Amino acid sequence: MSTPAATKTDGYAEGGARPAARARELTKAYGSGETAVIALDAVDVEIERGRFTAVMGPSGSGKSTLMHCLAGLDTVSSGQVWLGDTEITGLDDRRLTQLRRDRIGFMFQSFNLLPTLNAAENITLPMDIAGQKPDPEWLERVIDTLGLRDRLKHRPAQLSGGQQQRVACARALASRPELIFADEPTGNLDSRAGLEVLTFLREAVDELGQTVVMVTHDPSAAAHSDLVLFLDDGRIVDRMEQPTADAVLGRMQIFTRAYTAHEN
Numbered sequence: 001m002s003t004p005a006a007t008k009t010d011g012y013a014e015g016g017a018r019p020a021a022r023a024r025e026l027t028k029a030y031g032s033g034e035t036a037v038i039a040l041d042a043v044d045v046e047i048e049r050g051r052f053t054a055v056m057g058p059s060g061s062g063k064s065t066l067m068h069c070l071a072g073l074d075t076v077s078s079g080q081v082w083l084g085d086t087e088i089t090g091l092d093d094r095r096l097t098q099l100r101r102d103r104i105g106f107m108f109q110s111f112n113l114l115p116t117l118n119a120a121e122n123i124t125l126p127m128d129i130a131g132q133k134p135d136p137e138w139l140e141r142v143i144d145t146l147g148l149r150d151r152l153k154h155r156p157a158q159l160s161g162g163q164q165q166r167v168a169c170a171r172a173l174a175s176r177p178e179l180i181f182a183d184e185p186t187g188n189l190d191s192r193a194g195l196e197v198l199t200f201l202r203e204a205v206d207e208l209g210q211t212v213v214m215v216t217h218d219p220s221a222a223a224h225s226d227l228v229l230f231l232d233d234g235r236i237v238d239r240m241e242q243p244t245a246d247a248v249l250g251r252m253q254i255f256t257r258a259y260t261a262h263e264n
């Protein structure tokens with residue numbers, strides 16, 4: 001059954017739970033003067049803890065920029081960003097790097113696995129670099145939830161695309177981050193492997209209590225989330241709770257129609 005898009009359009013969560021991340025009046029411009037591109041235009045958003053949020057919108061609408069600014073991977077032009085209770089706008093590089101390392105897990109379209117390391121070594125690599133010890137109980141749980149138990153000694157070349165992405169997912173989860181950002185995590189996968197990854201992200205939220213933010217172009221991927229935020233032209237223009245692929249597709253088509261009407 002399709003869920004109609006809610007009328008609330010400011011991207012703010014209902015209720016009072018402490019958000020995993022939030023931004024206020026977040027503006028990001030690339031370049032300056034007449035050639036400046038406003039990638040994000042005074043965005044207010046809250047990422048709810050323990051939920052799976054998808055970010056959708058046309059190409060160039062600002063999805064990746066929003067994710068990068070929320071994750072402290074990119075500087076903002078104005079406005080404020082918080083990770084948990086910590087305001088990250090204004091932090092120096094050293095503290096920002098530390099905060100990202102301690103609190104955030106990343107999954108990108110390219111898995112960024114090291115070919116010479118086996119799956120187990122790839123999973124713990126960021127923690128090894130940081131000189132941190134994974135919580136063994138947690139790591140075991142992640143490995144089992146992701147079905148990687150019998151693949152731990154395999155190198156990336158000996159794994160399927162879906163298995164490689166699961167290793168990337170386990171790596172993102174290994175340090176038990178407060179927040180996982182996934183940028184098109186199914187973009188390079190066939191539909192079966194993509195479904196596996198989405199199922200595991202869902203399980204990370206439902207069974208492991210993680211918070212996930214995923215940028216995607218794919219309505220059926222977004223249907224695995226709890227909430228879809230729609231971006232257009234650097235603004236959050238809509239949100240949809242309990243999305244279905246059909247409802248998301250219908251909402252995306254409104255963008256396409258708007259552009260076509262604009263061009264004609």
Ligand SMILES: Nc1ncnc2c1ncn2[C@@H]1O[C@H](COP(=O)(O)OP(=O)(O)OP(=O)(O)O)[C@@H](O)[C@H]1O
Pocket residue numbers: 030031037038039057058059060061062063064065066
């Ligand atoms: N480094 C950059 N320099 C200049 N402009 C940029 C840069 N990065 C992004 N932009 C511009 O900012 C806007 C938003 O880009 P962004 O990558 O966030 O969009 P997106 O919604 O993720 O797009 P896509 O779906 O195509 O990946 C676009 O107009 C883009 O051209």
